[in-house]
Amino acid sequence: MRARVVFVLIAVVLLAAFPMVAEKFYLQLVTKIMILSIFALSLDVLVGYTGLVSLGHAAYFGVAAYSLALLAPSDNAANVWVTLPLALAASAAAALVIGALVVRTAGVYFIMVTLAFAQMVYYFFHDTRVAGGSDGIYVNERPQTFIPGLDLANDAHFYYAVLMLLVLVFALLAAMLRSPFGRALQGIKANERRMRALGYATLRYKLAAFVIAGTLAGLAGYLTAAKEGYVNPEMLAWHQSGTVLMMLILGGMGTLIGAVLGTFTYVLVQEWFSGITRHWQLLMGAFIIAVVLVLPQGLAGLARARARRSPAPRPPGDANE
Amino acid sequence: MEWLIQVLNSVQYGLLLFLVASGLTLIFGIMGVINLAHGSFYMIGAYLAFALVERIGNLWVALPVGIALAAALGLMIEWLLISRLYRRDHLHQVLLTFGLILVFEELRSILLGDDVHSVPVPALLSASLPLTDTLSYPVYRLFISAVCLALAAAMYATIQKTRLGARIRAAASNPEMAQSLGLDIRWIHALVFASGVALAAFAGMIAAPVSSVFPGMGNQVLIVCFVVVVIGGIGSLKGALVAALLIGFCDTFGKVLFPEFAGVAVYLLMAAVLLFRPAGLFGRA
Numbered sequence: 159m160r161a162r163v164v165f166v167l168i169a170v171v172l173l174a175a176f177p178m179v180a181e182k183f184y185l186q187l188v189t190k191i192m193i194l195s196i197f198a199l200s201l202d203v204l205v206g207y208t209g210l211v212s213l214g215h216a217a218y219f220g221v222a223a224y225s226l227a228l229l230a231p232s233d234n235a236a237n238v239w240v241t242l243p244l245a246l247a248a249s250a251a252a253a254l255v256i257g258a259l260v261v262r263t264a265g266v267y268f269i270m271v272t273l274a275f276a277q278m279v280y281y282f283f284h285d286t287r288v289a290g291g292s293d294g295i296y297v298n299e300r301p302q303t304f305i306p307g308l309d310l311a312n313d314a315h316f317y318y319a320v321l322m323l324l325v326l327v328f329a330l331l332a333a334m335l336r337s338p339f340g341r342a343l344q345g346i347k348a349n350e351r352r353m354r355a356l357g358y359a360t361l362r363y364k365l366a367a368f369v370i371a372g373t374l375a376g377l378a379g380y381l382t383a384a385k386e387g388y389v390n391p392e393m394l395a396w397h398q399s400g401t402v403l404m405m406l407i408l409g410g411m412g413t414l415i416g417a418v419l420g421t422f423t424y425v426l427v428q429e430w431f432s433g434i435t436r437h438w439q440l441l442m443g444a445f446i447i448a449v450v451l452v453l454p455q456g457l458a459g460l461a462r463a464r465a466r467r468s469p470a471p472r473p474p475g476d477a478n479e
Numbered sequence: 480m481e482w483l484i485q486v487l488n489s490v491q492y493g494l495l496l497f498l499v500a501s502g503l504t505l506i507f508g509i510m511g512v513i514n515l516a517h518g519s520f521y522m523i524g525a526y527l528a529f530a531l532v533e534r535i536g537n538l539w540v541a542l543p544v545g546i547a548l549a550a551a552l553g554l555m556i557e558w559l560l561i562s563r564l565y566r567r568d569h570l571h572q573v574l575l576t577f578g579l580i581l582v583f584e585e586l587r588s589i590l591l592g593d594d595v596h597s598v599p600v601p602a603l604l605s606a607s608l609p610l611t612d613t614l615s616y617p618v619y620r621l622f623i624s625a626v627c628l629a630l631a632a633a634m635y636a637t638i639q640k641t642r643l644g645a646r647i648r649a650a651a652s653n654p655e656m657a658q659s660l661g662l663d664i665r666w667i668h669a670l671v672f673a674s675g676v677a678l679a680a681f682a683g684m685i686a687a688p689v690s691s692v693f694p695g696m697g698n699q700v701l702i703v704c705f706v707v708v709v710i711g712g713i714g715s716l717k718g719a720l721v722a723a724l725l726i727g728f729c730d731t732f733g734k735v736l737f738p739e740f741a742g743v744a745v746y747l748l749m750a751a752v753l754l755f756r757p758a759g760l761f762g763r764a
Binding site: 271275285400403411454 | 560563567570571573575579580583588589698702705706708741742743749750757758
């Protein structure tokens with residue numbers, strides 16, 4: 159337990175010091191990774207803690223991104239204090255409507271149905287002219303907080319804002335998972351029927367988890383739209399949903415640190431592969447297959463297995479070794 | 480008469496979807512594996528049709544060759560990868576087959592490029608049936624519907640009426656028991672998986688002349704097939720047939736009546752079914 163806290167603190171200090179030494183490219187890369195970490199953390203609430211495997215999480219990411227793009231004025235910067243709550247509300251609303259339908263299903267149905275509804279949102283933005291169709295739209299200027307001294311258009315300032323949000327989301331989720339609400343979610347993952355028998359309205363808990371996860375995914379989507387300066391339907395395509403699921407598994411789901419570690423590893427591996435060849439997707443596919451076969455518990459599982467293998471007191475009476 | 484053409488198109492699209500979705504639902508129903516790469520096999524079939532017809536010049540020769548290649552690919556994938564997933568979480572199945580999609584798409588891009596191709600309709604079936612003075616209907620589309628119907632009947636007969644079908648059903652309902660009674664479960668799984676792959680590839684091959692061959696066609700069909708399986712109920716062939724036809728009509732008439740929202744129509748249908756029957760029309764709750 160204490161080791162984990164120390165690890166997180168060291169990681170935060172390192173991330174905070176990084177802009178002092180990093181070039182622009184790496185600054186932007188780590189900004190992107192931290193944003194995607196928020197995305198992976200949001201999915202961990204569903205997959206890792208509640209046992210709901212969503213393959214449509216990109217929809218809520220994309221809805222908030224599109225909200226910013228549609229709300230932003232074309233000639234000057236949008237106000238964060240107006241656009242962010244509205245964007246999060248849009249994601250939460252989408253998660254509430256879709257969630258109300260999907261939490262009634264379980265197992266493999268849940269996987270297929272979340273994917274199908276996400277695809278519906280994708281086609282909505284792709285086929286209609288509401289928001290630029292398949293081309294997407296630009297966010298001409300990064301939104302601003304209008305706090306004196308903080309200029310989000312500056313990459314370093316934006317980096318620190320994202321880092322602060324990542325720490326905030328991490329702390330919030332850590333607290334939530336220790337609360338009775340979080341315990342109930344983990345109970346549902348372990349044995350939903352028993353939780354129902356204990357008197358928990360499990361559908362409502364699952365729906366609440368779905369909306370929380372969707373809203374936090376929206377935060378990541380909003381930040382991505384602000385960072386990249388444009389949105390397009392690919393942001394909510396199922397490819398994106400599969401990728402974030404993979405980040406989570408790579409790190410080890412059901413641990414918050416694992417979600418962040420997995421995101422860092424995944425994006426860095428992807429950067430490495432795409433530097434080697436134009437056909438990096440081939441390597442990425444092979445990498446994913448290898449991880450599933452060799453490392454099903456993720457990097458966090460690897461650490462656990464190592465901890466177990468380290469010299470432990472031998473049980474009495476075990477003289478065979 | 481315009482509407483008759485749309486009805487025929489709906490039926491043809493629905494039956495083709497059934498062919499792909501039946502493999503997906505059987506693989507899940509019998510083996511308990513959710514296979515995201517199923518759409519890729521459809522894509523591979525279409526590209527096989529394109530590549531083989533270009534070399535051999537004849538779809539009738541290309542079809543059996545393509546089916547054999549696809550079945551061999553299916554056996555290999557089952558043996559190498561899928562067989563390791565039977566006792567695993569659905570999550571791992573999703574991710575491994577997601578990785579497979581990336582591999583297949585990129586291999587396709589390396590071997591055959593990213594262009595859109597077309598496959599000529601075989602000369603024998605290139606005629607059109609005149610419906611009125613101005614409207615006619617291509618014979619090839621009727622041929623697709625007929626072949627799909629015949630295959631659906633053959634599948635039903637195999638599973639319900641033959642010894643092999645009884646074995647497959649036994650393996651689906653209780654694998655351990657079937658195994659201890661002397662059935663070779665591994666062989667049955669391999670057979671079912673390879674048949675599913677061959678069905679999807681075959682659907683891609685016969686669809687190629689009417690739908691053109693393009694990157695991403697596999698993912699498009701995969702997601703619609705998920706909708707078919709969800710509406711029909713997992714593991715139910717009858718459900719898949721009814722749902723596929725429903726979607727065929729919903730999609731075709733959606734495109735005619737509300738072109739901008741056609742992409743959304745089938746998902747609204749799914750939402751409506753989920754509201755009233757969360758386990759699908761023919762699913763066991």
